Amino acid sequence: MEPVAARVAELTGREVAETAPLGTSHDWELHRVTLADGTPLFAKAVPDRGERLSGLFRAEALGLDWLGRAPGAPVPEVVGWDADTLVLSWIEERPPSPAAAEDFGRRLAAMHLAGADSFGADWDGFIGPLPLDNTPSPSWPEFYARQRLAPFLERAADRGALTPGDVRVVEKVIGSVGDLAGDPEPPSRVHGDLWSGNVMWQGDGAVVVDPAAHGGHRETDLAMLSLFGLPHLDRVRDAYNEAAPLAAGWRDRIALHQLHPLLVHVCLFGAAYRTTAMDAARAALRA
Known part of the structure; x- marks a missing residue:
């Protein structure tokens, strides 16, 4: 065998x-x-x-x-x-449809609303092959700055994929997360690596795979869905927003939430993602 x-x-x-x-x-x-x-x-x-x-x-x-x-x-x-x-x-995939996208948006909202005890998790995490520090924290800005942005900035800089000037820009974001994050929200039950490749479509909805699950900010999952494009994304977001209305200004915070996965990509694939990551860092600061 x-x-x-x-x-x-x-x-x-x-x-x-x-x-x-x-x-x-x-x-x-x-x-x-x-x-x-x-x-x-x-x-x-x-x-x-x-x-x-x-x-x-x-x-x-x-x-x-x-x-x-x-x-x-x-x-x-x-x-x-x-x-x-x-x-x-086993998940038998089917072509995405508007109805499946709306069902997925509602189910994603319900999953988020199930909540979490804190930001983080009771287990050590991974995003792809890279480790994640999931030590529970009561504050999302602190959790995101110290346990998502800072470690991957350091890893990317050590790899030589970011310039000293790039590092200073991202450090400015890290120091400003509390001001950029919007009104506080309770921890949500998030997938944590919800790019389009981790969404598998079925006839009546979708299934999400390869999570970096933790208690996090729900805008993170929504921001990642738009990072590399998702079929019927507007339908997903509209259905989500009906079930669990997003806070004012959420669009302005997309770049902030995308910065972590983009730094992960810099760590995994090198300078090919440097420009996109730095564009996100600067957009986060402008917002």
Whole structure:
């Protein structure tokens, strides 16, 4: 039996009929797994995780389980996991439609409104292959500045992908988050890495995958949906806004919320994202 098939069989307690590779993402492999009774599953596996990715699948499994406790949360079922493998229910994708987008907007609002005990989480996080500090905090501006912006600014600068002038601009944002964040909001139950590639469309809605789940600011998820484009985004936001009206000035804060994922991209992919990240930093300060 192939290693992935053996792992899935052990985690699910069910016989595996076949596995089919679906490519790779970062340092892990993706597979479609078919059980002996015909049930399809999705598996992520790290062939040689090493210490760098220790806790990766634990964070994802705990995050999906936590998000899924919200009524109607648009997340897949966690079937099983260990340090090297994560097994999820299979999602059969369909072309996006306006009706599916509206349903997704309402479900996303309900998930956010389920709330969190604090900003952060009770588990160490990851965004892609990079670690996240989820130490709980009572203040979103402090959490965002110290645990989202500052660590990735330091990592990007150490990599040489940002100039000293760039660093000073982002440091100014970090020092001003309290003034830029708008009126305080309670912590929301957020996905945390909600770019369009993590939205999988179905006939009647959408499912979100690969979370960096934590108690955060709900505008973060909305801002990330617009970062690289999402089909029917206006329908999603309108339905969301009907269910959970956004605070005044939310559009002016999009760049602030996009700065963290853009710094993550600078850390992962280098200076190719430098201009976009710096544009976001300057737009955040102008707002």
